[in-house]
Amino acid sequence: MTIQWYPGHMTRAKRMIAEELKLVDGILEVVDARAPVSSRNPDLQDLTTKPRLIVLTKTDLADPAMTKLWLNYFRGQGQKAAAVNLLQGQGLQAIRQLVAQTFPNLKRVPRLFVLGIPNVGKSTLINGLTKRRGAQVGARPGVTRGKQWLSAPGMLLLDSPGILWPKFEDQDVAKRLALLASVRDEVFDQTEIVAWLLNFLQEHYPQALPARYGELEADDPIEVIGRKRGCLLQGGVVNRNQAAAIVLKDFRTGKLGAITLDLKPGSDAASVDHGE
Numbered sequence: 001m002t003i004q005w006y007p008g009h010m011t012r013a014k015r016m017i018a019e020e021l022k023l024v025d026g027i028l029e030v031v032d033a034r035a036p037v038s039s040r041n042p043d044l045q046d047l048t049t050k051p052r053l054i055v056l057t058k059t060d061l062a063d064p065a066m067t068k069l070w071l072n073y074f075r076g077q078g079q080k081a082a083a084v085n086l087l088q089g090q091g092l093q094a095i096r097q098l099v100a101q102t103f104p105n106l107k108r109v110p111r112l113f114v115l116g117i118p119n120v121g122k123s124t125l126i127n128g129l130t131k132r133r134g135a136q137v138g139a140r141p142g143v144t145r146g147k148q149w150l151s152a153p154g155m156l157l158l159d160s161p162g163i164l165w166p167k168f169e170d171q172d173v174a175k176r177l178a179l180l181a182s183v184r185d186e187v188f189d190q191t192e193i194v195a196w197l198l199n200f201l202q203e204h205y206p207q208a209l210p211a212r213y214g215e216l217e218a219d220d221p222i223e224v225i226g227r228k229r230g231c232l233l234q235g236g237v238v239n240r241n242q243a244a245a246i247v248l249k250d251f252r253t254g255k256l257g258a259i260t261l262d263l264k265p266g267s268d269a270a271s272v273d274h275g276e
């Protein structure tokens with residue numbers, strides 16, 4: 001299975017974003033703390049050299065030790081970076097301070113474009129910073145449309161539709177984005193993605209699966225999980241799709257614990273190959 005998802009509305013959105021970028025002072029580049037490199041859009045790196053602040057969202061779902069490492073990694077590259085838990089509003093004040101530091105000579109409030117791939121929390125971040133519910137939040141990728149500047153203390157914010165890039169050269173990146181619900185569920189095979197996740201967890205978070213599902217002695221964990229959860233077809237055969245759906249949902253809602261999919265800076269994930 002190869003995952004690709006670059007629908008026409010993203011091509012159009014990218015064109016709109018490129019136009020709009022000429023008019024803004026800087027950008028808030030939103031990424032998911034569970035995959036801070038995989039969820040960065042390489043196309044956004046080339047579009048502008050205006051000041052940017054990288055915002056790692058969903059820290060409640062990410063491995064806290066890894067979030068620290070990733071923040072240090074970005075800062076070590078000379079980038080401004082902050083981490084937020086938008087469910088709790090944690091980290092918003094740090095963003096306000098960083099924004100204030102970034103535009104010391106601007107005579108008006110900075111206009112910031114909030115950019116990122118689908119489902120990373122762009123609209124939720126705007127709602128947190130503006131302390132209201134102006135930006136539309138959706139559980140599915142591609143909900144955000146239209147254009148509207150929103151006023152927040154110390155900044156003006158413009159939401160944007162999430163965009164990906166034309167080709168996932170590194171299919172591990174694509175798998176992580178599938179797990180984060182940043183590509184449509186319809187474009188990948190859930191059982192394959194979940195098999196990949198189970199492997200990853202057994203290697204890097206060996207406690208995660210036993211803590212949720214009990215010991216999985218067998219070499220076919222999906223089968224064992226399906227049996228334990230009563231995902232059975234006629235004749236007692238395990239419904240692997242149903243079992244995979246349970247695991248995927250458990251991962252996305254944090255039931256498997258706080259997990260980061262992009263490995264430590266310096267190991268594989270730091271050199272995630274976005275291709276071009």
Ligand SMILES: Nc1nc2c(ncn2[C@@H]2O[C@H](COP(=O)(O)OP(=O)(O)O)[C@@H](O)[C@H]2O)c(=O)[nH]1
Nearest residue numbers: 058085086087118119120121122123124137138
């Ligand atoms: N657990 C958790 N969920 C979040 C956080 N921020 C956003 N979400 C959820 O992520 C989903 C996508 O958020 P949304 O703001 O619509 O993302 P957008 O597509 O980038 O605008 C929504 O279900 C949000 O409630 C966070 O910090 N923690």
Ligand SMILES: [Mg+2]
Nearest residue numbers: 122123136144
């Ligand atoms: Mg949105």
